[in-house]
Amino acid sequence: MATIVFKCPQCGGPFEFAEGDCSSLCSFCGVTSLLVGDRGVHRLIIPERVDLKAARTSLRKLLASQEEGQAFAASFSFSGGSLLFLPFWRIRGMAMGWQWCEKETFKEEIDYDENGTRYTRRVKAPNERVFSLVAKPLSFSSPAGEYTPFGMIRVGLAGDVLQCEPMDYPVAAARGSVVDPLKGIAQARQEALAMTRDSIESEGVVRKESRIRISSEWLALLYYPVWNLHFTRGDRFYPVMVDAINGEVIKCRFPGEKQHGPFLPLAMLALLVLGWTTMPLAGVAATVLVFYLLKSRLGTWDASTIIKLLAGIPERGAGVQRG
Amino acid sequence: MTAKCPQCGFRAVLLTETSYHTCSQCRAVFRVYHGQSISEQFFRHEPDESLAWGALLGFLDAEGSCTPARRGEIAFAYHPFWLADRTDGSTLFKAAVALPDSFQAPPAPPAGDLEFSQKNASLSHSVIDPQQAFPETIELKRLRLLQVPLYLISYEVAGEKYQATVSGCAWQIHANRLPQEGGMHIPWPRLTFLAVYLTALLVAGVLAPNIIWRLGALLVILLAAWALERSGFGRG
Numbered sequence: 001m002a003t004i005v006f007k008c009p010q011c012g013g014p015f016e017f018a019e020g021d022c023s024s025l026c027s028f029c030g031v032t033s034l035l036v037g038d039r040g041v042h043r044l045i046i047p048e049r050v051d052l053k054a055a056r057t058s059l060r061k062l063l064a065s066q067e068e069g070q071a072f073a074a075s076f077s078f079s080g081g082s083l084l085f086l087p088f089w090r091i092r093g094m095a096m097g098w099q100w101c102e103k104e105t106f107k108e109e110i111d112y113d114e115n116g117t118r119y120t121r122r123v124k125a126p127n128e129r130v131f132s133l134v135a136k137p138l139s140f141s142s143p144a145g146e147y148t149p150f151g152m153i154r155v156g157l158a159g160d161v162l163q164c165e166p167m168d169y170p171v172a173a174a175r176g177s178v179v180d181p182l183k184g185i186a187q188a189r190q191e192a193l194a195m196t197r198d199s200i201e202s203e204g205v206v207r208k209e210s211r212i213r214i215s216s217e218w219l220a221l222l223y224y225p226v227w228n229l230h231f232t233r234g235d236r237f238y239p240v241m242v243d244a245i246n247g248e249v250i251k252c253r254f255p256g257e258k259q260h261g262p263f264l265p266l267a268m269l270a271l272l273v274l275g276w277t278t279m280p281l282a283g284v285a286a287t288v289l290v291f292y293l294l295k296s297r298l299g300t301w302d303a304s305t306i307i308k309l310l311a312g313i314p315e316r317g318a319g320v321q322r323g
Numbered sequence: 324m325t326a327k328c329p330q331c332g333f334r335a336v337l338l339t340e341t342s343y344h345t346c347s348q349c350r351a352v353f354r355v356y357h358g359q360s361i362s363e364q365f366f367r368h369e370p371d372e373s374l375a376w377g378a379l380l381g382f383l384d385a386e387g388s389c390t391p392a393r394r395g396e397i398a399f400a401y402h403p404f405w406l407a408d409r410t411d412g413s414t415l416f417k418a419a420v421a422l423p424d425s426f427q428a429p430p431a432p433p434a435g436d437l438e439f440s441q442k443n444a445s446l447s448h449s450v451i452d453p454q455q456a457f458p459e460t461i462e463l464k465r466l467r468l469l470q471v472p473l474y475l476i477s478y479e480v481a482g483e484k485y486q487a488t489v490s491g492c493a494w495q496i497h498a499n500r501l502p503q504e505g506g507m508h509i510p511w512p513r514l515t516f517l518a519v520y521l522t523a524l525l526v527a528g529v530l531a532p533n534i535i536w537r538l539g540a541l542l543v544i545l546l547a548a549w550a551l552e553r554s555g556f557g558r559g
Contacts, residue, residue, distance in 0.1 A: 025334050032333065032348065086434065146431035149493035180364075180437040184465075186412030228493075236384055237377030239494045253385035262552040270524055270545045274537060277528030311509045311517065312552070319385065 009033060041185070042220035043167035045085060048175070048227075048244035052081050055227040055242040062249050066256070066320055076238065076254065081229040083176025083244060086152060087144040089188035090220040095138045095196040097212030103128045104204040127206065134200060134212055140192040141222070144181030150226060150241045151251030151323025162245065167223060181221060189214065226250065241323065251323030265310045268293060326355045329362030329467075330439045351439035354468065356453060363403075365470035366435040368491040370399045375474035378494040379487050386501060395477030395484070399491075401470040405456045406432055408465040415457060419450035419468060425486040426475050427499050433471060433492035440470065520548045 008015055013028035025032050050058070056078055063073035105125040112118055143152060172178050193212055200210075225244035230237065231254075241251035268290045275286025298305050307313075327334045328346035335347060344360075345352050354361040376394055403419035418428045453466055472491030477484060480502040487498040523544050531537035 024332055145434040147434055148431075149495045150434065177436045179434045182406065182432045182434070183414060184408050184412060186408075187414065190412045232377065233381075235373070235377050236381040237374055237494070238381045238385075239378065253382070255384040255387075263549050266520065266545055266548050266552070269521060270541045273521075273524040273528045274541050277525070277531075277537060278534055307509075311513055313509065321385070 042218075043223070044090075044164040044220050045167045045172055045223040046162050046164055046225060046245065048083060048225035050227070050242070050244045050247040052083075052227065052229075054247055055081065055229060055244065058242055058247040059229060059231070059240055059249055059252065062252075062322075063254065063320060072256070076231045076233045079230045079232045079237075081227055084150070084226050084228050085172055085176055085178045085223040086147055086150065086226060087179060087181040088222045088224055089142045089144050089181075089183070089185060090222045091138065091140045091142075091188060091192045091214065091217065093138050093214045093217040095134060095136045095193065095212050096215045097134045097210060098131065099134055099197075099200055099208060099210040099212070100129070100131045101205045101208035101210075103130060104206055132200075134196070134210070136196060136199070138192060138196060138214060140188075140195060142183070142188045142191050144183045144188070144221065145179065146182070149239075149251070150228075152224070152226070152241075164222065167221075172223065176225070178223065185219065249322050252320060253322075254320040256319035262312060264293070264297065265312065269310070326353075326358070326360040329353050329360050349439070353439075356466070359466070361453075361466045361468055363440040363468040363470065364437040365401060365440055366433065366472055366492050367438055368435075368472035370472070370474075370491070372397045372399065372474065375399070375476065375489040375491070375494070378489055379476055379478070379496060382496040383501065393479040395479060396475075397477075398475045400473065400475075402428075402473045403450045404428075404432065404469045404471055405450075405453055406467040406469050407453070407457060407463045408467075410462040410464050417456045419456060421451075422473075422488070423475065425499060426488050427497040428488065429471065429473075429490055429495065429497055432469060433490050433495065435492040437469070516548075516552075520544070 007013070008026040008029060008031060010031045011026065011029040013026055015024055015026050015028075015033070060073050063076065064070050066072060105128045106122050107125040108120045109123050110118060110120050169178065192214065196212055197210055202208075227242040227244050229240040229242060231240055232238070238252065238254055240249065242248070243250050271286050272283075272290055274282075276283035294306055294309070295301065298309060325334055326344065328349060328351060330351035330353070331346060331349040333346055333348040335344070343352055343354055352363055354363060376397060402422065405415070405417050405419045407415040407417075409415065414432075416430070416432050422428050450468065453463070457463070474489040474491065476487050476489060478487070479485070483502070485498070485500065485502055487496055489496055524541060527540035527544055528537055531540050
């Protein structure tokens with residue numbers, strides 16, 4: 001946490017503001033000073049490019065493109081949506097330090113068998129110890145909270161290619177809900193360093209020690225926009241997350257259903273009764289016809305599928321799932 | 324004793340030894356524990372039981388579980404959780420009040436717009452001590468108390484009782500066990516409709532004097548049943 005030293009506007013005495021504080025009491029004269037704005041961490045926001053209507057359309061298109069088709073998409077009704085700004089830690093800089101590792105090595109030995117045929121065999125050699133200096137550019141982003149329900153893991157390089165604006169909290173809060181960061185910068189730094197350590201050569205390494213730090217660090221809290229849409233079907237409620245930059249559906253879970261029309265099962269029952277109440281031969285013919293219709297319609301002789309068709313129970317399909 | 328307000332940083336002289344204090348500058352309520360001020364924040368949420376129930380039904384549907392037969396009790400409340408930042412950078416999240424048996428607590432803090440608790444906010448303030456919540460010897464850098472809106476839902480499937488916790492932040496479902504896809508459930512109205520339809524067909528088929536009458540009667544019954552079904556009758 002950064003500490004900034006100010007002079008009291010009343011008595012000129014020095015007093016401290018810790019990062020994130022917006023008021024402090026002068027220990028000399030007791031006057032309260034207020035601070036507006038943030039210091040230390042850059043807070044940036046990526047403005048949304050997709051509006052609510054386009055986000056809704058994006059989901060409708062995804063549903064309609066599925067096996068179940070237009071009727072499936074139309075069975076869900078839109079009941080509202082809100083914009084969320086999710087904070088991500090963005091770290092750039094140089095990962096500098098050293099790494100010492102012990103590697104397993106092998107050598108090839110040439111030998112001859114009893115017939116005089118030459119062959120090579122791979123034998124373990126003494127472990128090799130390598131000391132290396134690390135200097136790698138670092139570009140890392142990490143969610144500043146638990147975003148699994150939103151289907152977000154990281155923003156990648158979005159902050160580099162998309163236009164960011166300085167965060168103006170009242171303006172952003174008027175457009176949507178600004179999510180508070182719950183994960184500290186210390187954890188994000190550790191993740192960034194762990195990623196750097198993992199990216200350094202690790203083949204055949206049996207033991208390693210390293211000390212890597214971030215130098216020339218540029219740190220920012222980047223707010224990324226996503227649409228949180230609500231869809232309903234009957235009394236069921238399905239939350240959907242849509243990327244407010246490219247309109248891609250990032251998280252949704254819709255169950256698939258195959259509903260057969262009501263006429264066929266009723267007609268098949270009527271046909272069976274007509275056949276068996278007329279004469280046995282007609283009954284047999286009606287039964288054969290019904291079985292043929294079932295096979296052609298369902299593609300299976302599975303008893304539970306046939307009962308579901310007759311009882312009008314929809315069959316579970318693949319559904320739509322993202323994130 | 325003096326303590327710093329976790330919201331605005333105002334250092335106030337505390338005149339009482341009570342656990343809760345209100346900042347005179349920003350009106351935020353905060354706890355003081357062993358001389359350290361702990362912020363208490365909550366996720367603003369408008370309670371809606373039908374939406375929570377709908378989210379659970381939608382989740383069960385997508386999971387492939389059976390349709391819950393009967394909705395039981397739904398209890399909405401803000402549940403306090405300790406969020407601790409450790410000196411090594413990691414965070415710990417633990418319930419500050421034990422949830423009723425069989426209800427699963429969220430394993431990680433939900434994401435949402437946090438607000439500092441105000442004096443008149445109706446939140447649950449009686450919590451277990453941080454030392455009790457984190458009995459293992461760990462070095463804590465910062466402690467926060469988060470009030471998470473949770474719906475505790477009981478429901479019944481095929482006579483068996485189940486419990487689920489629905490988080491009001493992102494409608495996430497937490498449950499120890501879910502009903503599995505078991506036998507087929509044909510609703511009673513549907514069974515009755517099919518039985519009546521089949522009986523009508525059989526009676527008409529047996530009583531009709533010849534094939535022409537039989538065909539006509541069965542066709543009329545079929546069309547009537549089809550029209551009824553299209554209107555939603557007998558679907559349960």
